[in-house]
Amino acid sequence: MDSYSIALAIPGCGADIRSVQGGRRAVPKAGEAMIDRAFAVLRAFDAGHRVLSLAGLVQRTGLPHSTALRLARKLTEAGALERLDDGHYVIGLRLLEIASLTPRGHGLRAVAMPYLEDLFHVTHQHILLAVRDGDTATLVERLSAHNAGPALFRVGGRMTLPGTGVGMVLLAHAPADVQEHILERFKPGQSYDVSTAESLRRALAEVRRGGYAMGSKSGPQPHTTAAPVRDADGVVAAVSVVAPSADFDAVIYVPAVRATARAISRALNDTRQIGS
Known part of the structure; x- marks a missing residue:
């Protein structure tokens, strides 16, 4: 069978596109995918990008819009991000609290x-x-x-x-x-x-x-x-x-x-x- 692509729904992470070679699916563990994507959102911020819109997160991470939105909301709930009145996101104080322990x-x-x-x-x-x-x-x-x-x-x-x-x-x-x-x-x-x-x-x-x-x-x-x-x-x-x-x-x-x-x-x- 020729190589083809299918969309796999990863629990908690939204839809993702994965390649299937020879009929075998290489599906990552859902927990690992969630952690990787959450860190991808956090790494989108740097000295030149201290404030990001949802569109900016999508552009800088390459994540689907729905996945970026879901992760941004979860990270905001956890205090890792903060959402400004205009809808933009910044790094949250919870990360500073955690980083102070290193x-x-x-x-x-x-x-x-x-x-x-x-x-x-x-x-x-x-x-x-x-x-x-x-x-x-x-x-x-x-x-x-x-x-x-x-x-x-x-x-x-x-x-x-x-x-x-x-x-x-x-x-x-x-x-x-x-x-x-x-x-x-x-x-x-x-x-x-x-x-x-x-x-x-x-x-x-x-x-x-x-x-x-x-x-x-x-x-x-x-x-x-x-x-x-x-x-x-x-x-x-x-x-x-x-x-x-x-x-x-x-x-x-x-x-x-x-x-x-x-x-x-x-x-x-x-x-x-x-x-x-």
């Missing part, structure tokens, strides 16, 4: 904040705290002075590993398979100060030896100094100072950034010991 997010931030504030008052520049998530870095906290230049990163936003100071620190201490994945796909212009995969490999080795990363780009692009935050299991985060000045001397911030990273590391380990 130890690598707000938990790390709570421990690190006093030391980040000290570094901020000394430098009056952008102060970043980030963790690695796969082959990218996620910004956990950012402190910024009014005169520190444009803020290029937002809390919760993702950054490339080789393209930022905190990312270079996290990549230098990432598992070997993660490093090789990045190195195999590396292209010029993706990293501070290096243009080839081999020079990136050497730079990562230098970060491990020296205990910090420095980087700069030409023109008005920011310059950075970053250092690793450790717990008993290894490097769990990175902290950095980012400054916009083209004549910024990253070396002068190395002692302060490293001292901040060490202080956060000690506080993390003390917190673990108290909670054990």
Whole structure:
């Protein structure tokens, strides 16, 4: 029998189109389909799309109109979305409440904040705290002075590993398979100060030896100094100072950034010991 398509009704998820090859139906589990689609709706929101209409959700998720509407209503009832008076949707506070429980997010931030504030008052520049998530870095906290230049990163936003100071620190201490994945796909212009995969490999080795990363780009692009935050299991985060000045001397911030990273590391380990 030739391949053909049929519409299968997935309980709780609306109608979906699935391919049938040779008369055999590859039907996903209903629960998995519901979770995947719910997350597809949530992922439709980003820094450039903070408010979405139902039509916008349909366009950005590719879901059928009826499915997007049903999921939007369910997520609104659960507090994961909020519906505005004009019918548009925004992310709900319930997600913030849940996200505050993540130890690598707000938990790390709570421990690190006093030391980040000290570094901020000394430098009056952008102060970043980030963790690695796969082959990218996620910004956990950012402190910024009014005169520190444009803020290029937002809390919760993702950054490339080789393209930022905190990312270079996290990549230098990432598992070997993660490093090789990045190195195999590396292209010029993706990293501070290096243009080839081999020079990136050497730079990562230098970060491990020296205990910090420095980087700069030409023109008005920011310059950075970053250092690793450790717990008993290894490097769990990175902290950095980012400054916009083209004549910024990253070396002068190395002692302060490293001292901040060490202080956060000690506080993390003390917190673990108290909670054990």
